[in-house]
Amino acid sequence: MTWADAIAPLRNRNFAWYFASRFVNTLGNMMASIALAFAVLDITDSPTALGQVLAAHTIPMVALLLYGGVIADRFPRTLVLQFSNFASAISQGAIALLVLGGHAEIWMLVVLSVVHGAVSGIGFPAMASVLPQLVPREHLQPANALISLTRNGMAVLGPTIGALLVVTVGSGWALAVDAATWLLAALLLLPVALPPKEPSKARPDTVRELREGWTFFWSVPWLWAVVVGFGALNFIHAGAWSTLGPAVADDTIGRQAWGYVLSAEAVGLLVTTVVLLRVRLERPLLLGMIGVSMMAPPMLVLGASPHLVGLIVVAFVSGAGTEVFGMGWNLAMQENIDDAMLSRAYSYDALGSFVALPLGQLVYGPLALAFGFEEVLVVSAVAYVAIVALVLCSRSVRTLQRAPATPTDAVTSATD
Template sequence: MTWTEAIAPLRNRNFAWYFASRFVNTLGNMMASIALAFAVLDITDSPIALGQVLAARTIPMVALLLYGGVIADRLPRTLVLQVSNVGSAASQGAIAALVLSGHAEIWMLVVLSVVQGAVSGVAFPAMASVLPQLVPRSELQPANALVSLTRNGMMVLGPTAGALLVVTVGSGWALAVDAATWLLSAALLLPVTLPPKEPGAESADTVRELREGWTFFWATPWLWQVVLGFGALNFIHAGAWFTLGPAIADDTIGRQGWGFVLSAEAAGLLLTTVVLLRVRLERPLLLGMLGVALMAPPILLLGVSPHVVGLVVAAFLAGVGMEVFGMGWNLAMQENIEDGMLSRAYSYDALGSFVALPVGQLAFGPLAVAFGVEEVLVVSAVAYVAVVALVLCSRSVRDLPRAPATPVAQVTSGTS
């Protein structure tokens, strides 16, 4: 794949506007996570309060994912995204106004975070499934890579920009900037035109559509097997890496050292995205699951030998593997699932993945107290590899090929 082919999706008018919208939206999100944390801590020093605000967003998001899949398969996906963006802008703007006026209380932030989580849950399946309607199938890999390039680049730059805004103008104004990015993101989607929905797509029988989605999910072995495996992997990842990791780093490599480790992981994601702009990914699920297994070494090192250099190298390789999986998974979904079912498939995927995150976050602290940190992390690393191996025992996962470069559904031209 040449560089000309790698950036070909940007010559498509629809994708170019969508890409601009995602860029603005991702930048705002990365800044907002820092700004909201400091806004809460400005009100109260309690980490429990911060956890309540964050959970208030996560719980309704998970609860509404399946409904979001039905909505995105029923309505134009750009419309779903625009409404969600406007809703997020309104709730984030309200939080910013409360913080700037000095009237913010934790319960107010909790209520507004519930609104944000709800609109995010409805919009997530639409965001995940809209690409096949924007570009021809032959351009799905570079299109996904360009979107990943934006996301991974913002993982490096966004938190720094957010912290700079918090330090210079305060968390309230940083949140106001994020609210503005939501509005701009919605406006940038206005020029995007999608092919019309197939007859019958406007059906309003939500229960029937959810049942159809579940039937398809369970009848597609590679789909439910990977999602089931990732439920276990996310349980381990959230608990071992994101919950125990900072606590161990605080006592060993220090907070700055942990920052280096996380930055190395982001660098691995970013570099791999650039490579995948040029290199065609065959056997997407086989290579993706092998890539995921690279998360086990940093978990193991964290338990038995937490040194900065080793963890930085291992985290970088883990980032490489995670990006290979992310690309492989999106290609498997977008190339092998018809457009009318794609959003519901993504919603069941997200539900199976996200539900395990808070469980892991809550479970690993007590497990470490009961059995010891090193023992829990060593078992976690071994279990991580074992889960990957079990998923790869499935021939439908190992052998799933790239689909021929012919469109599943008509893509509007929009080429400039």
């Protein structure tokens, strides 16, 4: 692909507006995490209270993912996203007003975080599945890469901007800015015109539609093989890298050095995103699973020989591999799953991924105390590679190729 091909999706009016909405939304999300954390700590120094507020967002989000998939397959996805963004603006705005007014209590933040988590769960499948309706099939890879470039770039800049706002004007105003980004993201979706959905002959029935999604999920071998595999992979990564990592770093390379390691991982993501703007992935799942196996070396180095330079190198490679998988997975889903089922497929995928995260975070601490940090990290690295190998035993994962563009792939693609 040439650079002209790489930015071709931005000449598509629908995608350009959607891209602007995602950019604003991603910036707000990256700022919000640090702003909310300090808002809670301004009320109470209790990390338990912070955990309660964060869990109040996560639990309803996970619980409503499947329902969100049904909604996104039933209604126009931009409409679902607008509702989610508007509701998020209201809930975050209410938190900001309470903090700014000095009236915020933990139970209030918990209730509002439940609302925010619920609407996030409803909106996530629509956000994940709308892209094939915005660009032609031949533009899916650069469109995904442009979205990844925004996400990865904001992962570096967003927390810094959020911290700057917290330090200069306070956590309440930082949350107010986040609420404004949600509102702006909703407004930026107004010009997007999606192709009309074909009217369903059956009456809306959530239970039936969920059952259809489940039946479809298990009927596609590569889909359930990767999702089941990632349930175990995310369990390991959340526990070994995200939970034990900071603790090991604190006793070895130091906190600042751990920040360098995480930054190296982010740089790997960014660099690979730029590469994928030009390089076409022909075997998206094979290359993706090989890429994600690169998350094992950082665990191994952290457990066996936690030196800064080595960790920076393997973290960079890990970030690169993670981005290859993310691109490969989105292309596999968007090119091989019918639009009428895509949101529900993404919702089952997200459920399988998100459910495992808190389990790993809860289990790995006691495991490390019982068996030793080095032993648990090394075994986790080996297990991680073994699980990737098991997923690759599926022929459907190894051989899935890019779907060719066909005349039926036409989408609304008005250009400026």
